[in-house]
Amino acid sequence: MTGGDPLSDDIVSRVRGSFARQGLMALLGATLSQVRRGEVTITLPFRQELSQQHGYFHAGATSAIADSAGGYAAFTLFPENSSVLTVEFKMNLTAPARGDRLEAIGRVVSSGRTLTVCRLDVFGCVGSERTLVAIGQQTVMCMHGRPDQHPGTTRRSDETGSGD
């Protein structure tokens, strides 16, 4: 369905602009490390402020970057003048989320006019070694005719779905 192909500068810049408006990504310290067609990678360096009670990355941090990676992977396939909204997602935490950084990869598996389904992988990385620490599935919605430009943009109150 997707191939991780390179994208037009225009789309990359729409993705980067939207990512830059996500206050949470900046608060966590996450960066957009790769943007390809239907595939986005987000990197999150470790620091104590991201931990759960045992000193590993908190599942909330793991999930936040996985959710954004999937949302933006879908967004690369959306038409202009649209925005992306997470409908639902699910994470299995397969190993302690430790390492000097996390890498979350979102990949589009299936893409319709309204709904897009992604698979999510999160790795705990130490240098060049990667361990799979979480896998996920996600549904996102394309909001046609609502460009992703203005923080605070209203949305139809009759729609279910929120998040990134």
Place this chain on the structure above:
Amino acid sequence: MTGGDPLSDDIVSRVRGSFARQGLMALLGATLSQVRRGEVTITLPFRQELSQQHGYFHAGATSAIADSAGGYAAFTLFPENSSVLTVEFKMNLTAPARGDRLEAIGRVVSSGRTLTVCRLDVFGCVGSERTLVAIGQQTVMCMHGRPDQHPGTTRRSDETGSGD
């Protein structure tokens, strides 16, 4: 299975101590607003740093407090000398996550020796008005014989599961 009954001071203090060791909760600005038997509420005041690209709470922030609320709801039922680990969770985002604060409630639905299942509800609150913005389900694991005291505690490498 649960009742939201008040708890012994000892258990409340174990929960509060563990919550205080979660760097991410402090970074987000979340507080433990209620601890009852099998039911925990976490509150997260809004600020721009928690937003997604449209200015609402990011699904990652919503999920982080929901995950911790469920994990600590389960933890209230665990024996001494144990700790809690999230195995998996799933969120449906049912409305834009907006308001002056979020309230996440985790409730134990089913509790076994090893695994506990919780339902999660997150509300967007404006003053005394609450709107359901997300619902979730979660599985957490009780790690017997590993008290939740020392950040950095090792865990069996053969176990699946991580997170809060």
Place this chain on the structure above:
Amino acid sequence: MTGGDPLSDDIVSRVRGSFARQGLMALLGATLSQVRRGEVTITLPFRQELSQQHGYFHAGATSAIADSAGGYAAFTLFPENSSVLTVEFKMNLTAPARGDRLEAIGRVVSSGRTLTVCRLDVFGCVGSERTLVAIGQQTVMCMHGRPDQHPGTTRRSDETGSGD
């Protein structure tokens, strides 16, 4: 959002007609035991043909009736000339699914123009005693302008989502 209120005969009859067209419900032996506004109950008597390898109800049987219960709970809120499609669902199996019958209850939690979110509960019943054996969450889609009448009706190939 829902109340389990009684419904017009017209809607009840649309639900019953659609249920009767689900070959799988007949194969399993499931019946529609209650249809209320935003809340539907399906009952499945035990027989060996529904078992997993230990003799309990197979998770696939549990899930099938939970999925249909949620789908039809949503369908009670849909306009005429529409049909229902499952987008995704998730089940936690909280106890061995045993008893002389299962009862699956689907309840609408949140309802938008396109997407509806349900919570699902499945009970293992022996006489009048009920044990919670599974909980679920589900997203279904309203297919506007496509009445749920003709098996084999085509659907837009660009839409994600299938199932009940």
Place this chain on the structure above:
Amino acid sequence: MTGGDPLSDDIVSRVRGSFARQGLMALLGATLSQVRRGEVTITLPFRQELSQQHGYFHAGATSAIADSAGGYAAFTLFPENSSVLTVEFKMNLTAPARGDRLEAIGRVVSSGRTLTVCRLDVFGCVGSERTLVAIGQQTVMCMHGRPDQHPGTTRRSDETGSGD
């Protein structure tokens, strides 16, 4: 974590024996088409009795074979004298489940002493053409010391988890 390698006859025969005890697989008409190390495929030919209201495979049928495929993929990695129990699973239905048969593939992603996590793929097949119709994630539990031989075997009442 797994490679789909061939297995010893002994393990294949344990898997086939357990599958044969699942009444539901026989009722649906499903067969175990491939058993490899950490990877199992189940095939389900179409018939009207497996349909939802539009004439496609019901999501419950899709999920039942996906759940069994993942459960048995995990089972190939378990020690003797153990059995497998589904803890939870989640399915995204990505396209109408149609075709002359479904093929469900379960693959182990992460395997611990107690819990194993699988990814699930279901294809709708017409001749040699395959379309992805559903993806899933699943957690199963290894029940040590309880051989999967006797239908009706009791299990500890304090454990969460049921299903295949």
